[in-house]
Amino acid sequence: MFGVMQQGDPKDRMNFILDNPDDIKHFIPLLTAGAEVNANQGRLLLLRAFYLITLVDDNEQLATWQVNLEDNYVLYKGRAYTFDAKQIRQLAKDNRFKYKAKFVRFSSKEEANSYLKKQLLDRSFIVADIPPVIYDGNFQVRVSRNNLHPHSRAAIDSLKKRLERVTPQNTYIINYVLNQSTMRDRNYYTFLVRCNKEVFESFSAAGNKAGKWRKEPTETVFFYRTH
Numbered sequence: 001m002f003g004v005m006q007q008g009d010p011k012d013r014m015n016f017i018l019d020n021p022d023d024i025k026h027f028i029p030l031l032t033a034g035a036e037v038n039a040n041q042g043r044l045l046l047l048r049a050f051y052l053i054t055l056v057d058d059n060e061q062l063a064t065w066q067v068n069l070e071d072n073y074v075l076y077k078g079r080a081y082t083f084d085a086k087q088i089r090q091l092a093k094d095n096r097f098k099y100k101a102k103f104v105r106f107s108s109k110e111e112a113n114s115y116l117k118k119q120l121l122d123r124s125f126i127v128a129d130i131p132p133v134i135y136d137g138n139f140q141v142r143v144s145r146n147n148l149h150p151h152s153r154a155a156i157d158s159l160k161k162r163l164e165r166v167t168p169q170n171t172y173i174i175n176y177v178l179n180q181s182t183m184r185d186r187n188y189y190t191f192l193v194r195c196n197k198e199v200f201e202s203f204s205a206a207g208n209k210a211g212k213w214r215k216e217p218t219e220t221v222f223f224y225r226t227h
Helices: 023-033 041-047 087-092 109-119 152-164 180-184 197-205
Strands: 004-007 051-057 060-068 073-076 079-082 099-105 123-130 136-143 172-176 188-195 220-223
Touching: 004 087, 023 051, 023 087, 051 123, 060 123, 109 123, 136 152, 136 197, 152 172, 152 188, 152 197, 180 188, 188 197
Parallel strands: none
Antiparallel strands: 004 051, 051 060, 060 073, 073 079, 099 220, 123 220, 136 188, 172 188
């Protein structure tokens, strides 16, 4: 298990790593032991500072937690909890972690898997954040907040049904668009669909309303331990 600042310095004093299984088992429950708070509030707070904790086993990513170090919140599986960030500062003090992050772009899943296979031979390699779909761009979709979509889960399910009328489930990724504007919008849920342009064209041709197509190559980050 390790924790790093997103887009941070690999030598940042807040970086930590835990190798001992007993220490990891002790720490995991503490991440969500705090009082649960409104998830929307938690996500909005997370926009200010982003710290990522990742659980890894045999170079495979098992779970992630997003932490706001300034406002003492943690987001896990769509739920937000109060969290004392001093615990991370203490972990970083006792378990310093220096790493190297390598960003690589891929044009296919096969290419990504082939590259990953080679990295597994490197003893310093920790984990790679390879998305389930290799995409070349994205577009936004807004779904109305109404009786049919009383919550975000229903809105996502509705969007998935429309997408799967024109493309298989394993050809796209749906993410929330989280910023102050979308969080305060009481009329629509806003989602970002990452996929290949052919999926976007099929979705639009079927009469679905969609935002503009934007190019975005798949970029995967590979983590290597340097200390």
